[in-house]
Amino acid sequence: MSLVSFSYSLAIAKLFSKKYAYGIDANQELLAYGTSNLFGSFFSCFICSTAISRTLVGEAAGTKTQLMSLVQCVVMLLVLLFMGSLFRSTQVTVLAVIVVVNVKNMFKQFAELKPLWRISKIDFVIWWVTFVAVFLLGLDIGLGTGMAFCLLTVLFRSQRPATTLLGQVPNCDIYRDLHNYKAAQEIPSVKIFRFDMSLFFSNCDHFKTSLYSQTGVDPVVLLAQRKKAEDERKKLEKKRAKEAKKVSEDGKEIVELDGFIPMEVEEPPVPEVKTVILDCGPFNFLDSVAVNTLTQVHKDYKSVGVRFLLAHCKANIRDQLVSCGFFENIECDNLFISVHDAVLFSLAEDAKDEATDPEREPQEDGDAADITHIEMESEI
Secondary structure (H helix, E strand, O other): OHHHHHHHHHHHHHHHHHHHOOOOOHHHHHHHHHHHHHHHHHHOOOOOOOOHHHHHHHHHHOOOOOHHHHHHHHHHHHHHHHHHHHHOOOOHHHHHHHHHHHOHHHHHHHHHHHHHHHHOHHHHHHHHHHHHHHHHHOHHHHHHHHHHHHHHHHHHHHHOOOEEEEEEOOOOOOEEEOOOOOOOEOOOOEEEEEEOOOEOHHHHHHHHHHHHHHHOOOHHHHHHHHHHHHHHHHHHHHHHHHHOEEEEEOOEEEEEOOOOOOEEOOOOOOOOOOEEEEEOOOOOOEOHHHHHHHHHHHHHHHHOOOEEEEEOOOHHHHHHHHHOOHHHOOOHHHEEOOHHHHHHHHHHHHHHHHHHOOOOOOOOHHHHHHHHHHHHHHHO
């Protein structure tokens, strides 16, 4: 009852504060109602709350201060003691008209539904759910239902926030959403992933699923494919040890067995993406489940030969990662102050790997131009 009464009173206070252009401090209002209810509980008083009908009637009469309540109490006391018999023959409908005329401004809020639909469809649904619940179930249960439904929408939205891949805007070190910015260009062999909400227990599964699907590198699937290819290779080697003839055609291994159809030995899949960069800018806090998730993602990517880098972390996020021992098993070189620094580091590491790879063909001029182009953009 106290929460419902406070919510109801705060809603009326915000209505008049908007009309008369003054501010409302919800914490101060809660402290005032809490103190009043605490004091009144010693004298078996009712819960403090506002009365919309008397408030609107007083506002229409031109009252400006809380002294209105004292005057109303005195008038009501006089009516009950001395003038009650004068209103005995007055019909209830006459008294109802007084209230309806003064609450007509409340019904004008229906005009706000159309712009509310354009601004936020979820808020539009919350408005109608609360209205119907109050109309059918009463004020206390209806407001409680509206508050519970509002909390559910917040929970659902926090579980599945927006995710996106970032690309580099030409000639600068700015990275933007590839879907919304057509000028943004994806960097070869690098995927930059952004999760537009703090990471905590309720959205960790969505984070991993979105990360693996949008980057196109799912370590679990890759490891399963590699294991399957390795099992097939071992199986064919056992058969070849018995009776097999090995023939080489076009650089592929083919095993021919008596009475068997030739079978190709497929090479384990190698991901084209060499680096996955996580933009941690939207992160405001992490919980223990989130830290464990980041650790597991790093291990999964490392197992398939993909670098997993963290970039653009806030100071409190870095301190939290250090305090929880995140960098005890993960190198500190995986943390960068900006996304652009992480990209340059990734390109430099790829260039080192290409230079030390004896089986790699000499780099074409086009590839060299691409890397030089990005380096030149970084200097600009």
